[in-house]
Amino acid sequence: EADIYQTPRYLVIGTGKKITLECSQTMGHDKMYWYQQDPGMELHLIHYSYGVNSTEKGDLSSESTVSRIRTEHFPLTLESARPSHTSQYLCASTVLGGGEQFFGPGTRLTVL
Amino acid sequence: AQSVTQPDIHITVSEGASLELRCNYSYGATPYLFWYVQSPGQGLQLLLKYFSGDTLVQGIKGFEAEFKRSQSSFNLRKPSVHWSDAAEYFCAVGAHENNNNDMRFGAGTRLTVKP
Numbered sequence: 001e002a003d004i005y006q007t008p009r010y011l012v013i014g015t016g017k018k019i020t021l022e023c024s025q026t027m028g029h030d031k032m033y034w035y036q037q038d039p040g041m042e043l044h045l046i047h048y049s050y051g052v053n054s055t056e057k058g059d060l061s062s063e064s065t066v067s068r069i070r071t072e073h074f075p076l077t078l079e080s081a082r083p084s085h086t087s088q089y090l091c092a093s094t095v096l097g098g099g100e101q102f103f104g105p106g107t108r109l110t111v112l
Numbered sequence: 113a114q115s116v117t118q119p120d121i122h123i124t125v126s127e128g129a130s131l132e133l134r135c136n137y138s139y140g141a142t143p144y145l146f147w148y149v150q151s152p153g154q155g156l157q158l159l160l161k162y163f164s165g166d167t168l169v170q171g172i173k174g175f176e177a178e179f180k181r182s183q184s185s186f187n188l189r190k191p192s193v194h195w196s197d198a199a200e201y202f203c204a205v206g207a208h209e210n211n212n213n214d215m216r217f218g219a220g221t222r223l224t225v226k227p
Contacts, residue, residue, distance in 0.1 A: 006155075040121065043202070043217040090155055099144045099163060099206055101215060103155035 023091030118218035135203030144206035
């Protein structure tokens with residue numbers, strides 16, 4: 001069983017608020033990812049990290065930012081949430097060269 | 113870059129019937145291939161994976177998939193579906209050169225199981 005956690009699981013906030021979605025894994029994985037998932041659509045990669053102090057943007061343009069100060073922690077921040085940010089956000093991790101990704105349970109974000 | 117197509121958006125089968133979910137991929141070399149399952153409100157759980165070797169791979173929950181290079185396919189099968197199999201299924205293709213773990217996911221196939 002993979003040990004990757006996301007909080008909060010559900011979040012409803014107003015436009016303009018700053019939010020941070022938390023993701024932690026206890027597997028010592030180097031590489032971590034954030035995906036955005038909308039119904040009926042493929043997962044879109046928005047950020048990833050190779051390890052501590054490494055952050056990269058993914059394929060999907062996003063107004064969010066990420067940080068990687070510790071191996072196990074990869075938070076995603078929205079400085080000013082908008083209704084267009086309403087989506088499910090999935091965090092994943094893997095070892096370098098390991099192939100499969102392990103996913104957290106997701107955060108469903110609604111911005112009013 | 114790799115890509116994945118899942119032609120069926122939604123499939124309905126009767127409990128006890130067999131199941132096949134289709135997946136076609138595009139990738140220039142031998143890919144890593146995966147099937148994940150997602151229940152409502154949950155993250156993705158790995159069902160099975162293909163890296164190399166035997167082209168018929170067995171996974172959890174009685175699922176299997178067959179890699180067919182000539183057809184660029186990796187279809188998921190189960191001989192007898194259970195009501196608990198109702199979920200969203202995602203096929204994914206990964207690159208494996210240069211320690212690249214990047215994956216591309218299909219849009220998913222939603223499985224409904226009739227009693």
